[in-house]
Amino acid sequence: MKVLKFGGTSVANPENINKVKSILNNQNNNKIAVVVSAFGGVTDLLLKASRLASEQDVGYTKSIKEIEDRHISAIRELIPVKSQSAALSKVKSELNILETLLEGAFLIGELTPKLSDKIVSYGELLSSFIISEFLRSEGLDVAFKDSRELIKTDNNFGRANVDFKITNANCKEFFSSNKNQITILPGFVAYSKNGDLTTLGRGGSDYTAAIIAAAVDAEILEIWTDVSGMYTANPKLVKQAKCVANISYQEAMELSHFGAKVLYPPTIQPILGKEIPIAIKNTFDPEKPGTLIAKNTNGNGKTVRGISHVGNISLLSLEGPGMIGIPGISKRFFETLSVKNISIVLITQASSEHSICVGIADEDVDLAAEAVNETFEFEISTKKIKPVIVEKDLTIVALVGDNMKSHQGLSGKMFSTLGKNNVNIRAIAQGASERNISAVIKKEDVKKALNSLHETFFEENIKQLNLFVMGVGNVGSKFLQQIRQQKKYLKEELKLNVRVIGISNSRKMAFDESGVSLKDWENTLEQGEPADKEAFYDRIISLNYRNSIFVDNTANAEVSKSYSSYLKNSISVVTCNKIASSSDYAYYKELKQLAKQYNAPYLFETNVGAGLPILDTLKHLIASGDKIRKIQAVLSGSLNFVFNTFDDSTTFHDVVKQAQEQGYTEPDPTIDLSGVDVMRKILILARESGYQLNIDDIENEAFLPKESLETDSNEAFFESLKKYEADFQKLYKDAADSDCKLKYVAQFEDGKAKVGLQQIPKGHDFYNLEGSDNIVLFFTDRYVNQPLIIKGAGAGADVTASGIFADIVRIGNF
The missing domain is CATH 3.40.50.720 (NAD(P)-binding Rossmann-like Domain)
Known part of the structure; x- marks a missing residue:
């Protein structure tokens, strides 16, 4: 026998319910029990109606109307007209009772846990009845069985505890005598031993299916949902997440506990001892293999099997010198939370016994803080213990895997990954089994944290x-x-x-x-x-x-x-x-x-030098222990282009204009021609060499007339160049007469820097520097007589872009 459970999205509307029918048709006449959830969104509507009614807000009637419309329209669309009347009559009768219950909550202005269970149970009770009637009308061999008659619990309303001895006996007796191929059952609901309606907790339909599967020794439990299995991370937050083909019971429990919503955490407990496998399947893509949860899956050697998270967490911390060496502090602390029925998600305690920190749901933290402060009122008044510290809006992220305990460095790798991405860790917890490493972080960082960790542990180092x-x-x-x-x-x-x-x-x-x-x-x-x-x-x-x-x-x-x-x-x-x-x-x-x-x-x-590896080379020299003694350089591609192109057959104005048009100069060409750009570059080289300089410390031997330097627009600047053409021609002639070339040179030596136009003689390393090329000579303790030379294109959009590109790659390899 197989047990199948279909979640709320799988039965959200008539179209989806027809997909469920197709899946059931392909079960090859196997005897199956089918547990169904409420129609998608109906439980939320019931909870909303309950809340509004208890607050004496008449808006609850709108929710009732919406619930009624959903179920009546489903009957009209799914069941043939000739068979509708009985189903409509039954559903309307149940909706009338529901309305009466909500009216009661409205009149008394209160919602007890017992009444709440009765109200929210209608989601599963109505959906299971309608689906069974639909399948019967389609000719399937179907029986309807009310789960409340099988599953018996205590009176812990909202999350009742199952009496497995009675429940197992009931299930065995019923299914051994039932002859129908398919049995439809509502999930989530049960009866207490004294006949009160109870529920098994939000997500309890999974639990219902597991209870039945364990009781009848099913060959498999299939959980049909809207995703194709359990993923390495939440695929809604991590697009690269992958489906996990096989996973152990323990790994699945850890992942579900930390927010893997495809499986309700208690589901595994009833079937663990009997080693009944669980398959997570996709109603909307039934051919996908999904995830198989079973005993001792080795995970193909993978250390981390999944990354999960649970949100809306608060940290509650109790600390103070009065806790050190005092027996019973922890007992009183946890007992206080237990009495208030507050569930603890995470615990961490300093070895000094100076503090205890627990993670609990946001919705419980105010009640918890009040209760703990009351318990330790005396110690707080005497300043032996501080009032509890509350931190809200947090999330727990967890790495999960059976094989994690046999691999060193996983914690370091996890925390390093988070640290590099500025994800601050507020608390850490790791069980002795080492199957789980948990970290508490800010809620706003969860997407970044999950993606970073997934990239580190699952994406082949991409x-x-x-x-x-x-x-x-x-x-x-x-x-x-x-x-x-x-x-x-x-x-x-x-x-x-x-x-x-x-x-x-x-x-x-x-x-x-x-x-x-x-x-x-x-x-x-x-x-x-x-x-x-x-x-x-x-x-x-x-x-x-x-x-x-x-x-x-x-x-x-x-x-x-x-x-x-x-x-x-x-x-x-x-x-x-x-x-x-x-x-x-x-x-x-x-x-x-x-x-x-x-x-x-x-x-x-x-x-400095656009795409040339000048700074990178300098960093490596310094890192290896070398020391910079002198730097000589031609660092302006624009100025080098200008003085390589300018001669007695051209005008200085035209050459500078050409340099601007070809992208060699800054948008404001005075930055280049004034020497400011070169000053900045030699300053950066000096600083990267370990010297503390500012730009005012650099001597600038300007060659431009003062009038040109003081212009307030590019147009005025270019006009001034025409005015002083004779001065520029003289600069060229004086250099040519000395068989030299003009180069704008930057120099740093003995902690001092200067820039200026120089006549460079033949044989000098700068003499044959062509076009817009740059050149840098590093004289160091290791390169004393023959400098380390870096030379190449030092200006232009392409080479500058390639330098930026190279820096991006450096960060990628960081």
Whole structure:
């Protein structure tokens, strides 16, 4: 004999009930017991009506009307007209009794547990009757049996305790004599031994099915629901979650206890001793294999079998010096909660006996706090114990697996993963069996925590990076193009799944929680909302994604001021914007410290040399114990382009204009030609070498006329260049007459830095530097006479974008 249970979604409407009929038709004449829940949503309507009635709110009548409409319309749609009258009569009679019960609650303004059980039982009683009548009208060999006649309990209304001796005898007697192939039974409901209606707790239909399966020694218990088994995590929160094919009873109990809603936690208890397997199946995809719960499944060697969570948790902490070494404190504490019928989800206690902390449901915490404070009133008044501390709006996340105890480092791996993603852990619990590691976290962090842990333990080391890109002009658009082009390679070769979640320019910003389509990002952005730097930040914080990276492709000073806020929320920052790292030394140092403190890399490789690995090389030199003695460099691709192109056959104005049009200069070309850009770069190199400098400490030998430097617009600047063309031609002629080339050189030595235009003679490393290339010479303790040289393209959207891309990959490998 088989026992099948169909949940509320499986019987939510006539369409779904027809799917149930198809499943029953395919049972190959096996004798089966079918336990059904209330129609989807009906139990909630009954609870709402009960509450409103007890509050003497006439709105309860609307809920009654909705319940009536649901059941009457189901009969009219499922059962042929000629067979409807008896079913309609029965259901209307039951609904009249229900209405009378609710009227009673309304009149007295109270809802007792006993009355509540009577009211909520109507969901299962009505659904099971209608389904049995429908199946009979379809020609199936069906009997209806009221579970209340079989299952006997005590009078603990709301969550009654089963008397298995009487119940097992009743079930065996009935099913041994019943000749029908299919028996329909209502779940959730029972009678006490003195004849009162009781219920088995929310989700008790699973429990009903398990009780019957154990009593009749069923070959299997099938739980039919709206998902294809138990998953490695909640698939509604973790899209990459996978169905677990086989799982042990103990693992299933742990997962169900911590929120795996496909199975009511007590379900396994009645059948565990008899080793009856449980299959979790999908009513809407019955061909899927689902999950089989049985004894001693080895999990294919997997350590962690699932990640689950239970929400709406509060922590209740009792602490104080008066607890140390005093016998009976724990007894009084737990006894107080027990008397108030408060269930404890998690317990942790300091080895010093200075504190006890428990996790309980949010709805119970106020009552619990009041009761515990009352119990320890004397100790609190004498300051031996503090009043209880309550923390609300928390969630428990748990790793579950039978094989976890034989693997070292799982706890460290779990906590490290959460820490890297700025998920603060409020409490930790681990049983001696090591089958479960639980951590209490903020409710708002649950999605990020589950996805981070799932990525660590289940996704073949594929790491998801979530990018928020500000600035999609020349550099930004090239960067998005490169991400799109390399997406497959990143996933297959580097195990990185890179998604762009948000994009912004100076006018618009747009977000897509599943990832912006990089084929059509321009259109997505154009249809977005008005750009707002603060709103962009707020949205990133509210999304609270794991492995979040803020990418700044702007040259905006205000944007650079926001980096500290991102880092404090464990959001990495990648930027080609030089302003932050060349601003006041205190801010630069703060950003570096925040990056360490919050495990959020702050990378700015493109600040010097665009895509050249200048800063990365410098970091490796310092990390290996080398010391920088001198740096000589041509660091401005734009200035190098200008002085490589400018001669007596051109004008300085035209060459600078060409450099701007080809994207070599900053939007404001005075930043390049004044030397400010180069000052920032040599300052960053000096700081990364371990020296404490500010930009005012750098000597700047300007070659531009003062008038050009003081212009207030690009138009005025270019006009001034025309005015001083003769001065620029003289610079060129003086260098040419000396057989030299003009290069704008940055130098750092003996703790001092300077920048300026120099005549470079033949044979010098800078002499043959072409186009917009950059070159850096590092003289160190190891590279004394022959410097370490890095040379290559140092400007342009493509190479700058590739440098940003490289920083993203570095974070992926962090």
